[in-house]
Amino acid sequence: MSDFTVRRKDAGDISVLNIEGYLDAHTAPAFEDSIKQLVEENRNRIVVNFDKLSYISSAGLGVFMGFIEDIRAKNGDIKMSNMSEKVYKIFDLLGFPNLYEIVSDETEAIKKFKETK
Amino acid sequence: MTFSLRTFFKNKSNFFLIISSSILFFLVFIFDLAFLPQNNFPKNIYWTREGMITVASLLFGLVIYRRHFEEEKNITYKLKTFFFSILGLYLAAVVPSMIFGAGNFSFAKSYIQFLSLLQNNLKNLLLSVFVTVFLIINLFWIRDFVFYKSKRGTHRLFFIAMLFLALSVIYGHYSHKIKETEWLFHGQSPSELILFGSLLFLFTMLSLRTAWVNYLNKRQKILTFWGGVLLLPGAFMFWQTNTLQSISHYSFTLGIFDKGAALFLSIYLVSSIVSLLLHLPTASIFDKRMKEIASLQNLSRVISSVLHYDEVVSRVTSLTQDVLKSDSCWLEMVQENGELKIVSSENLSWQEKKNTPLDRDRGISGWIFKNRASVLVNDVSKDSRTKYLRKHRKNIASILGVPLISQKRVIGILFAVKNEVYGFDQDDREMSNAFANQATVAIENARLLEESLEKERLEQELRVAHDTQMKLLPKEMPKVKGLQIEALCVTAYEVGGDYYDFIRLDEDKLGLVIADVSGKGLSAAFYMAELKGIVNSFARLYYSPKLFLQKVNETLYENVDRKTFVSMIYAIMDFKKGKMTFCRAGHCPVIYYNAKGDTTSILRPDGIGVALDAGNIFNATLEECEIKWHNNDFFFFYTDGLTEARNAKKEEYGEDRVVEIIEAHRHESMEMITRNLTADVIQFIGKSNKHDDLSLVGTKIQEEINE
Incomplete structure (x- = not known):
């Protein structure tokens, strides 16, 4: 069931989370922990790379919502990249593109962070 | 024999026996007085006297006998x-x-x-x-x-x-x-x-x-x-x-x-x-052995009584400390992630606890894991296995480590240490081995019990969530002239938060809501209940779907935690004007069949999910859509449980297949359309688990032809 993994990569003040597998109500707590960890370390510039994510449920989407206010208040942001068409559709249906910056690849997301420095 | 004697005398009072005995002795006394002046007793008198004394003594003996066996002391x-x-x-x-x-x-x-x-x-x-x-x-x-x-x-x-x-x-x-x-x-x-x-x-x-x-x-x-x-x-x-x-x-x-x-x-x-x-x-040694036996018995009692895991492990260390008279002792258990953790300790400071190396591959623990046997080191300075431990815990002089073995696997180690050399002997080790065996059973039992209780609790929670959801969904479809309404919800093992409802606004207007609360289980069910309350009170206040959803968003955003949001559609069907007005707040699109042109279209006006945003973005993006209908037109609403339904190969059912089935049955009644679609999805899912609720709501215009 819990075939979900998060790998973290820090580059300067930006942290990239590579997520893989199924992000649903059962695996969401693991993802929540890794973002919480970043926030505790005061690393508020976060890129989430969706390249290897095959499915995301509403509980998975909820994880982003749980932190975004806090992160943005500290002048940080969560940017998303490398979404498959299927995953993007789920985000799109809910209107997430109106709330988050979703870009095609990781380097672009990092670049956007650097521009706003 | 003793038994029958005892029962025989049970009902006679001791008082009676003592009195009889005393009377006999008194008679003897009188006898004696009578014969005192004489030189000797006559023979027959002598025998009678001895007989009376014997009987009197026996009577006393009986009293004592009865008193003696009254209760075991x-x-x-x-x-x-x-x-x-x-x-x-x-x-x-x-x-x-x-x-x-x-x-x-x-x-x-x-x-x-x-x-x-x-x-x-x-x-x-x-x-x-x-x-x-x-x-x-x-x-x-x-x-x-x-x-x-x-x-x-x-x-x-x-x-x-x-x-x-x-x-x-x-x-x-x-x-x-x-x-x-x-x-x-x-x-x-x-x-x-x-x-x-x-x-x-x-x-x-x-x-x-x-x-x-x-x-x-x-x-x-x-x-x-x-x-x-x-x-x-x-x-x-x-x-x-x-x-x-x-x-x-x-x-x-x-x-x-x-x-x-x-x-x-x-x-x-x-x-x-x-x-x-x-x-x-040998009294003190004997005392110690007695104490050991008592502690083993004590542990057996612990096993048979219902106890929590924490209680069992703390009992194990406290008994070990007590019996071995060690300076400190602790219990390391293998955790779910495979790592060792000190679950209970005696006389171990926080600092010492932190400094105790917990390594399954090295040192004394490593040896125990490898050999599945106990270790007794009476002078740690002469044993290389304890080098690592010694570095962190300087005052240890002798150590006893006993594995807890369950099904041939080491599930934990019980350590006892003393600050002097030769602190333990071979008997201590054997006793500890026996003790560890008992402890293993106790710990495993507690663990199993906790697991089953947890499972029970979860199942109870699921039942409550499921019952709540069922109570919130309408039991009967509203009867509206000229409209076929079909709705159903196939629930998942865990409640998925699907909700739909119909609200009669006035004679010509029917409000229709379909929603999916994020998350699962009890929390989703509670938010559903909250949503139902808000929907039912606002529907009669705001006759515009857009305004209605904006108000719902405002209220929900204030009242749910940030992780939770709701995707929903609110539609008002106006029979007088023959039109449907609706807004989509992040929900799955509406499938609309136009009978006049025989076309199927997917209606997907803009709008983000409810409770994602305080209002600015929500209000700015929300779009209202109006459709003037014809006879035999139908609208089909669903939740993502339908399109995301997965089969064993983890393939998704998908929107295309939904449209395909709907088109194939477009001339049939709404009931037949939904029935066919449901049958197809269930066949598609096969034996794999439904991971989310799946809800369908369909409304078909069926105006009466006798004009």
Whole structure:
């Protein structure tokens, strides 16, 4: 069931989370922990790379919502990249593109962070 | 036999027995007074007198017998009572002699001696009764002690000894030689010697039975020993005074009985003192073993009683600490992620706990995991396995590590350490091994129990969530002229948060809502309930879907936690104007079939999910969509559980297939369309688990043709 993994990569003040597998109500707590960890370390510039994510449920989407206010208040942001068409559709249906910056690849997301420095 | 005797006398009062006995003794006293002036008793009177004394004594014995077996007492109580009854015996034997002075029972030569004889007679009567009663009491106590943890042979031996004592009494009478008895018998005929020798042998044999000594703790042993020693002078005085001779003179029967019983008592007293003396040096070790056994039993009790995991592990370390008298001890258990963790400890500071290396592959733990055996290191400086531990815990000198093995796997290690070298011995290790076995069972049981309780709790939660959802969904479809309404929800194992509802706004208007609350289980069910409340109160206030959803968003955003949001559609069907107005807040699109053009379209106006945003973005993006319908048009709403339904190959059902089925059945009733679609999805899912709720709502315009 819990075939979900998060790998973290820090580059300067930006942290990239590579997520893989199924992000649903059962695996969401693991993802929540890794973002919480970043926030505790005061690393508020976060890129989430969706390249290897095959499915995301509403509980998975909820994880982003749980932190975004806090992160943005500290002048940080969560940017998303490398979404498959299927995953993007789920985000799109809910209107997430109106709330988050979703870009095609990781380097672009990092670049956007650097521009706003 | 004892049983029937006991029941026979149960209903008779002791008082009655004592009175009867006293009357008999009084009669004997009167007898004696009557015959005192004479030189001797006539023969038949003599026998009657002895008989009466015997019966009176037996009656006393019965009273004691009944009192004695009333209730089983513990060994300390028995020892204390025994001590005082021996003391009582010696006092009874010595004190009357002191008061009345020495003097034997004899027959008056002249009338002048009568008064002193009366006094003598009284003294001897009291002496005989007291001494005999105390001896009977003591015999019962000896019997108790001899029988303590005994085998059947002991019972037989005791019976034979008592039989020989009775025989001695009878034999004494028949030989009838004794007037001035020195010992049991006066003469030295072979038969007498055999009888006496046998009695001595039997009493000595019985006196070797002092098993009760083993069951005393060190303090009790010392106390009992000195108590016994204290009684020795009393015993010496008892044999020194002419008490027993006086009794013999008074009554031959009692004399022999008392001599025998007193002999037995003395032998047993000496034997007990010797036995206690021999046990004293090993008393503390014996105490320790007893404590070990007790702790093992204690743990067995822990196992059988319902306890929490935390409680069991803390009991394991506290018992270990107690029994091994270690300086500190702790229990490391393998956790779910495979790592070791100290789950319980005794006398271990936070710092020490932190410094204890928890490594399954190295050092002493590594060795235990590899060899699945216990380790005893009596000088850690000479053992390389403890190098790592030594570095962090400098004061450790000796260590004992015992694995907890379940199904051939090491599930944890119990460590005990001392700050001096050679702190543990081989016995400690063996005891700990046995202890660890018991502990393993206890811990595994607690773990299993906790797991099943957790499972039970989850299932209970699921049931509550499921029931809540079922109560929130409408049970009946509203009956609206010219409209076919179909709705159903196929629920997942865990409640997925699907919700739909119909609200009658006025005669011509019907409100329709379909929503999916994020998350699962109980929390999703509670948010559903909250949503239903908000929807039902706002629907009658705001007749525009856009305004309605904006208000719902505002309210929900304030009242749910940030992780939770809701995707929903709100539609108002206006029958007067023949149109449907709706807004989509992040929900799955609406499938619309236009009968006039025979086309199917997917309506997906803009709008983000409810409670994602305080209002700015939500209000700005929300779009209202209006459709003027024709006869036989239909609208189909669903939740993502439909399009995201997965089969065993993890393929998704998808929107295309939904449209395909709908188009294939577009000329049928709404009921048939939804039925066919449901059947197709269920077939698609096959045996794999439904991971989300799946809801369908369809409305088909069926205006009556008879215009």
